[in-house]
Amino acid sequence: MDLSSQVRVRFAPSPTGYLHVGGARTALFNWLFARNKGGQFVLRIEDTDMERSSEESYRAIVEDMRWLGLDWDEGPKVGGDYGPYFQSERRPIYSEWCQRLLNEGKAYRCFCSQDDLKRMREELRRLGKDIKYDRRCRDLSSDEVSQRLDAGKPFVVRFKAPLSGQTIVEDIVKGNITFENSTLDDFILLKSDGYPTYNFACVIDDMLMKISHVIRGDDHLSNTPKQILIYRAFGATPPRFAHVPMIMGPDRTRLSKRHGATSVGQFREDGYLPEAMVNYLALLGWSYDDATTLFAREDLIAKFSLEKVSSTPAVFDYAKLQWLNGEYMKRRPISDRAHLVVPHLIRAGLVHEPLSAELKAYIGRVVDVVGERLKVGNQIVELADFFFKDEISYDEDVAGILKQHHVPAVLKLLEDRLEKLDGFAAASIEKVMRGLVSEMGLKTGQLFQPVRIALTGKKHSPDLLRIMEVLGKERVIARLKLARKKALEMQ
RNA sequence: GUCCCCGUCGUCUAGCCCGGUCUAGGACAUCGCCCUUUCACGGCGGCAACACGGGUUCGAAUCCCGUCGGGGACACCA
Numbered sequence: 001m002d003l004s005s006q007v008r009v010r011f012a013p014s015p016t017g018y019l020h021v022g023g024a025r026t027a028l029f030n031w032l033f034a035r036n037k038g039g040q041f042v043l044r045i046e047d048t049d050m051e052r053s054s055e056e057s058y059r060a061i062v063e064d065m066r067w068l069g070l071d072w073d074e075g076p077k078v079g080g081d082y083g084p085y086f087q088s089e090r091r092p093i094y095s096e097w098c099q100r101l102l103n104e105g106k107a108y109r110c111f112c113s114q115d116d117l118k119r120m121r122e123e124l125r126r127l128g129k130d131i132k133y134d135r136r137c138r139d140l141s142s143d144e145v146s147q148r149l150d151a152g153k154p155f156v157v158r159f160k161a162p163l164s165g166q167t168i169v170e171d172i173v174k175g176n177i178t179f180e181n182s183t184l185d186d187f188i189l190l191k192s193d194g195y196p197t198y199n200f201a202c203v204i205d206d207m208l209m210k211i212s213h214v215i216r217g218d219d220h221l222s223n224t225p226k227q228i229l230i231y232r233a234f235g236a237t238p239p240r241f242a243h244v245p246m247i248m249g250p251d252r253t254r255l256s257k258r259h260g261a262t263s264v265g266q267f268r269e270d271g272y273l274p275e276a277m278v279n280y281l282a283l284l285g286w287s288y289d290d291a292t293t294l295f296a297r298e299d300l301i302a303k304f305s306l307e308k309v310s311s312t313p314a315v316f317d318y319a320k321l322q323w324l325n326g327e328y329m330k331r332r333p334i335s336d337r338a339h340l341v342v343p344h345l346i347r348a349g350l351v352h353e354p355l356s357a358e359l360k361a362y363i364g365r366v367v368d369v370v371g372e373r374l375k376v377g378n379q380i381v382e383l384a385d386f387f388f389k390d391e392i393s394y395d396e397d398v399a400g401i402l403k404q405h406h407v408p409a410v411l412k413l414l415e416d417r418l419e420k421l422d423g424f425a426a427a428s429i430e431k432v433m434r435g436l437v438s439e440m441g442l443k444t445g446q447l448f449q450p451v452r453i454a455l456t457g458k459k460h461s462p463d464l465l466r467i468m469e470v471l472g473k474e475r476v477i478a479r480l481k482l483a484r485k486k487a488l489e490m491q
Numbered sequence: 492g493u494c495c496c497c498g499u500c501g502u503c504u505a506g507c508c509c510g511g512u513c514u515a516g517g518a519c520a521u522c523g524c525c526c527u528u529u530c531a532c533g534g535c536g537g538c539a540a541c542a543c544g545g546g547u548u549c550g551a552a553u554c555c556c557g558u559c560g561g562g563g564a565c566a567c568c569a
Binding site for chain 1: 492493494495496497501502503504505506516519520527530531532561562563564565566567568569
C-alpha cells in the first residue's frame with residue numbers, strides 16, 4: 001500500500017491524571033477514523049513534564065482505553081516500527097532535530113532566565129500589550145553565544161518565527177483559519193533541562209511516526225500555526241488537521257471535576273457500560289443523521305466521518321448518558337447484569353466475599369426482578385437493598401400508609417393465608433392477595449401498598465409478587481408481622 | 492488586553508456548503524393522559540429554538556456585514 005495515502009492517527013495523552021471524558025472522546029474519534037479508513041491508531045505517551053507525569057496515571061489511562069475497547073496498533077505494550085512511544089525515551093531524537101534547526105539558523109539559543117521572562121510578561125500585561133517574548137536573544141552574535149555557553153549559562157532553544165506573512169490552517173472541521181505570523185511568538189523548542197516542549201515534541205513525533213491526520217481538541221487550534229511552521233522549517237508536509245470542539249459543563253465552561261464525574265474510570269466504577277459510554281461520547285460532537293441515536297460499535301466504525309463532526313462545543317449531559325446506559329443495560333443478559341452489580345453490593349456492605357454459588361444465583365433472581373429499573377450498576381443498592389437485609393428500615397414518607405386503620409387486620413389475615421399456602425410462587429400469592437382484596441372490599445393498593453412497605457421499607461419497588469417469591473415465605477411472613485406491630489403502635 | 496473559534500428547543504442535534512420541500516424534524520429532560528399493586532417500562536399528547544440588527548433576494552435558519560454573548564489560547568504544562 002502506498003504509505004503516503006495510508007491513514008495514521010494517534011492519541012497522545014500526557015499521564016498527568018486520569019482519562020478524562022474529553023480525552024476519551026478525542027481518542028474515540030481517532031480510533032473510529034482509523035478503523036473506518038483501515039488505517040493505524042497509535043498511542044503515544046507525552047510524558048515530557050517530569051513534574052506532573054506519573055506511572056499511576058499512565059496505567060489508569062491504558063486501563064480505561066482498554067475498557068472502552070479502543071485498541072491501538074502501535075504504542076506501549078504492543079510496540080511498532082516508529083517507537084519508542086514514550087516521549088521521555090525520545091530525548092536524543094528531539095535534540096538531534098533541534099540541532100538541525102540551530103545549524104540552519106532557524107532556531108536560536110535564549111539565555112533569558114525564567115525570572116526575567118516573568119517580569120517582562122507582567123510589564124506587557126500591565127501595558128495591555130501582546131504578551132510575547134521580546135526576542136532579545138534572537139540576534140546574538142556567535143561570539144556572544146559561545147561566551148555565555150562557556151560561562152555555563154543555562155539556555156533554551158527558541159524557534160525563529162517569521163515576522164510577517166500568514167500561516168493558514170486548513171482544518172477539516174473548522175475550515176481555513178488564517179493567522180498573522182506577526183502575532184506568533186518565538187516559542188520555546190527545547191527547555192533548559194533538555195526536554196522538548198509540547199509543540200516541538202508533538203511535531204517531531206507526528207512527522208517521524210508518519211501521522212496523516214491530527215484529530216484533537218480545539219484548545220490546540222492556536223498551537224497549530226506554530227506547528228505548521230516547524231514542519232515547514234524541516235521541509236515536511238504537515239498532516240491534515242481536525243480540531244474538535246471541547247466538552248463543556250452545564251455552565252458552559254470546560255468540563256471539570258466540579259461539574260461531577262469526568263473521568264472514565266469514575267463512570268466505570270459507578271456501573272456504566274463501555275458500549276454506552278462509547279455511544280454517548282460519539283454523539284457528543286458527531287451525528288450521523290436526524291434520527292439515529294443507538295449505534296453499535298460496528299455502526300460507528302462504518303458511519304463515522306470527520307466531515308460530520310460538529311464545530312460547536314457540546315455540554316455533557318449526565319441524564320442522557322444515564323438513559324443510554326439503561327438502553328444498553330436492557331440488552332445485556334441477566335447474568336451480565338448480575339455480575340456487574342456485585343461490586344456495588346459489596347461496597348454497600350450488603351454482601352460479602354467470597355460469594356457462594358447460592359448467593360450468586362440469588363443475585364441473579366434479584367436482578368431479574370429489578371429488571372429495567374436498573375440503568376446504572378450502582379443503582380442496585382437503592383433499588384434492591386431490602387433483598388439483602390435481615391432487618392429492613394422504613395423510609396420516612398411511609399408512615400401515612402401504615403397508619404391506616406385497616407392495615408393491622410388485613411396484614412394479619414394475609415399472614416394466615418400465606419402461611420397455609422403450598423409453595424410460594426408469584427401466581428399463587430397473587431390469587432391469595434387478590435382474593436383478600438375483593439373479600440374485604442378494598443382497593444388493590446390498600447393491600448399492596450402496606451405490604452410493599454412491610455417488605456421493602458419503601459413506597460416504590462419492583463413488582464411486589466415477584467419480590468415475595470424471591471424473598472420466600474419465611475422472610476415475607478416475618479416482615480409482615482413486624483410491619484403489623486409497627487402499624488399497631490401507630491393507631 | 493491580543494489572537495482564534497463558536498452561536499437552531501433546557502441539553503445533544505438534523506437542516507446551513509448547493510436559499511423556497513422548515514407553519515424548523517428527532518432524541519434526552521420536563522409536563523399531562525392512558526396502562527397499572529407503587530415505581531419503572533410502554534403508548535399517546537403538550538411545552539419548547541433559528542442570539543440581535545442591518546443588508547442581498549420575489550423569497551434567508553440557510554449568503555454578506557455589524558453588534559452582542561459564550562468559549563479557548565497567549566508558560567522552560569500538555
